[in-house]
């Protein structure tokens with residue numbers, strides 16, 4: 512199916528398949544990343560206008576410190592493997608906002624929000640790096656682009672967003688907005704289980720690159736799933752089952768340890 516979509520998209524647009532250089536997974540990307548970033552930047556600005564970020568608190572400083580370490584490590588690594596284009600045009604920002612939900616997200620372009628409700632579960636810098644690494648991985652892997660593209664493919668036969676914008680601007684902007692946007696519930700578009708697994712895989716590598724022990728990811732996700740129960744935190748809602756996730760993480764940690772340089 513993916514292969515057919517990619518062929519189809521090749522015939523109508525520049526954008527087609529994206530192959531993740533770290534996991535090797537292929538996905539369909541019909542939307543230009545610069546369009547995604549521009550819209551995300553606007554959405555992030557209006558989100559912050561309505562949700563004033565904390566400044567100068569211990570937690571807010573931790574979010575900034577861990578975030579910028581992660582961003583620097585990811586950029587350096589991608590550039591060392593000739594993949595710096597994956598974060599070109601990124602203007603990283605890491606903000607802690609007051610919200611009781613245990614949630615965090617990263618928009619295309621590197622705009623990150625961590626909710627205060629997550630901080631009791633984070634507990635330490637490595638716990639925070641687990642979440643930030645996972646969320647950055649969604650952005651670097653162009654998962655929002657993939658979700659929008661799948662919708663374009665399903666509804667418009669894989670035409671580029673630009674073409675759909677011309678013929679059906681209302682539908683196009685809805686798809687585009689949903690892909691990067693914050694819904695009324697405050698959550699981003701849901702990711703698929705494949706995307707969640709890919710973000711877990713890359714997330715442990717990213718935290719290791721920034722000097723955080725990837726084994727801490729197991730501890731963090733154990734704390735998160737213990738919080739599950741009747742109403743699991745938003746961040747868990749589309750994630751693979753706890754057991755699958757833990758098994759996968761244990762499988763990826765030896766790979767991540769190759770990148771780990773304790774600080």
Ligand SMILES: [Zn+2]
Nearest residue numbers: 645702707710
């Ligand atoms: Zn996720």
